[in-house]
Amino acid sequence: MEKGQLTPDYLFEVSWEVCNLVGGIYTVLSTKAKTLQKINKDKNIFIGPDLWKGKESPYFTENPSLLKEWKMQASNENLQVRVGRWNIPGKPVVILVDFSRMFDVRNELFTNMWNWYGVDSLYAYGDYDESCIFSYAAARVIESLYKYIGGDNYNVVAHFDEWITGMGLLYVKHQLPKVATIFTTHATSIGRSIAGNNKPLYDYLAAYNGDQMARELNMVAKHSLEKAAAHNADCFTTVSDITARECTQLLERTPDVVTPNGFEENFVPKGIAYTQGREAARAKLIKIAASLIGYKPSKDAFFIATSGRYEYKNKGINLFIESLRRLKEQSTSKKEIIAFVLVPAWVNAAREDLAEKMNAKKFDHTALPDPLITHSLNNYNEDMIMNQLHGSGFKNLASDKVKIIFVPSYLRGDDGIVNMPYYNLLIGFDATAFPSYYEPWGYTPLESVAFGIPTITTDLSGFGLWTDSLGEGGLEAKGVAILHRGDSNFDEVADGLAMTVHSLSVKTDTERKAISEAAKKTAAKAQWKYFISYYSQAYDIALQKKK
Ligand code: 1S3
Numbered sequence: 001m002e003k004g005q006l007t008p009d010y011l012f013e014v015s016w017e018v019c020n021l022v023g024g025i026y027t028v029l030s031t032k033a034k035t036l037q038k039i040n041k042d043k044n045i046f047i048g049p050d051l052w053k054g055k056e057s058p059y060f061t062e063n064p065s066l067l068k069e070w071k072m073q074a075s076n077e078n079l080q081v082r083v084g085r086w087n088i089p090g091k092p093v094v095i096l097v098d099f100s101r102m103f104d105v106r107n108e109l110f111t112n113m114w115n116w117y118g119v120d121s122l123y124a125y126g127d128y129d130e131s132c133i134f135s136y137a138a139a140r141v142i143e144s145l146y147k148y149i150g151g152d153n154y155n156v157v158a159h160f161d162e163w164i165t166g167m168g169l170l171y172v173k174h175q176l177p178k179v180a181t182i183f184t185t186h187a188t189s190i191g192r193s194i195a196g197n198n199k200p201l202y203d204y205l206a207a208y209n210g211d212q213m214a215r216e217l218n219m220v221a222k223h224s225l226e227k228a229a230a231h232n233a234d235c236f237t238t239v240s241d242i243t244a245r246e247c248t249q250l251l252e253r254t255p256d257v258v259t260p261n262g263f264e265e266n267f268v269p270k271g272i273a274y275t276q277g278r279e280a281a282r283a284k285l286i287k288i289a290a291s292l293i294g295y296k297p298s299k300d301a302f303f304i305a306t307s308g309r310y311e312y313k314n315k316g317i318n319l320f321i322e323s324l325r326r327l328k329e330q331s332t333s334k335k336e337i338i339a340f341v342l343v344p345a346w347v348n349a350a351r352e353d354l355a356e357k358m359n360a361k362k363f364d365h366t367a368l369p370d371p372l373i374t375h376s377l378n379n380y381n382e383d384m385i386m387n388q389l390h391g392s393g394f395k396n397l398a399s400d401k402v403k404i405i406f407v408p409s410y411l412r413g414d415d416g417i418v419n420m421p422y423y424n425l426l427i428g429f430d431a432t433a434f435p436s437y438y439e440p441w442g443y444t445p446l447e448s449v450a451f452g453i454p455t456i457t458t459d460l461s462g463f464g465l466w467t468d469s470l471g472e473g474g475l476e477a478k479g480v481a482i483l484h485r486g487d488s489n490f491d492e493v494a495d496g497l498a499m500t501v502h503s504l505s506v507k508t509d510t511e512r513k514a515i516s517e518a519a520k521k522t523a524a525k526a527q528w529k530y531f532i533s534y535y536s537q538a539y540d541i542a543l544q545k546k547k
Helices: 024-043 068-076 103-117 128-149 163-175 189-196 210-216 220-232 241-251 271-293 317-330 352-359 384-391 422-426 443-450 462-468 490-505 509-524 528-544
Strands: 010-014 044-049 060-062 080-086 093-098 156-161 180-185 235-238 302-307 337-342 347-350 375-377 402-407 431-434 455-458 480-483
Touching (some): 010 024, 010 128, 024 156, 024 528, 068 080, 068 128, 093 128, 103 128, 103 220, 128 156, 128 163, 163 220, 180 528, 189 220, 210 220, 210 241, 220 241, 235 241, 271 352, 271 402, 302 422, 302 490, 317 337, 317 384, 317 490, 347 352, 431 443, 431 490, 443 455, 443 509, 455 462, 455 490
Parallel strands (some): 010 044, 010 156, 044 093, 180 235, 302 431, 455 480
Antiparallel strands (some): 060 080, 080 093
């Protein structure tokens, strides 16, 4: 720590993804927690939504004696909270707030936000109301706790992640002017929307006006909230340089610090546990493939995956499938490639015919009628991934050298087919690919290399650019292959990806192990014990403003 640097006595962090596994922000918070816990102990408090409303949650262990007195006060203030610990390394204190009975504050809250900060909620839709009420409830929790602990006597930091929690930040700023506020955006909502709507985000970035684009793309409410939070925070941060440029242009405030996302090595098994984990995962991959396709893949089949939130174009899911189609049609290699698309979609249920086959004692050599997917979907005919798989002619015939399997369920260990959490399955792959078009950081490739699985990503992802910044060397040196992606080179990237997958698939076991070690070394440089210093900087910047 630098001399004179201010540190928080109390640190509150508010996110929709506290004890709620939705996407990358969950990974940021849940891996960072252990390092923060070492520094701030139980004065580091996460606040998230109580989506289980009093019922048991797999992520949370309630502890009635934690903050017992305060809870009584909170209940008198009509705050419905549970206090306990998050079931992750570091076991940080968590307050879950049930905001479901607070919706009647909506009109007054939105009016205040307009009057105080010019946040325009008039044309809001979708998840906006729920997000804002949650963040308001979380801010009320901070207000109540602040008064309870005598917050005026301490350095108190309230940290808010993503536009979802923007109103919480603005409320705290208004009610508790001595609290140092931090706003971290993990994307700009308007940048993501420009990218997702097939408009060129990068070549024309300097010409976009965020407010005008928000009107054009019907994003005014989210954008105006995000912009107000960014402008009013004592410290504004984002997760990569590429997103920082977007913030400068579209939100018209340059982040004070870039806080890249780290990882925690203790999520990765070591030694024999690693080998056993990899074998178990591989056995599961083989079983799923064999049961769908009706024959056992060769022992040295090459398993590759993409994964993440269902953002079809931005996450490069379309590009992944297209590159495999090209490989299927062009490759003369004898190597069998089995690709998995691990992207949660609108799942109805685990397929019974598949579950039955997987559990049967004797292997049945017939392919299932649909050997492309593991769960039934509510919208099979409209699903973009399914449509692309069909349109690309994937049939998963025994004779096809490239096969592809869509696993549309969240992998939490209870999906009925995989029945393993994501990390337990990830460890069994030979490679992963995340050819994103829009990716502020990109945890999926970082997680992959942390598990020693080489990955392919693009120079439009924060993680890809960070890997580039580590110096010379590509896949062999870093375990990460970076494809150059721009606004208009889809075709070239699809070919590049197909070639990289091919070249990885024909590596010898020794070569593969060397790349796997290189991957782990890259991941080791992205541990929180290094990256936490960027957060310390952010806390300091915010607290200095309160002096
Ligand atoms: C965002 O989640 P996403 O998948 O919507 O935040 C993640 C954590 O900072 C980041 O890794 C990802 O690129 C962003 O897109």
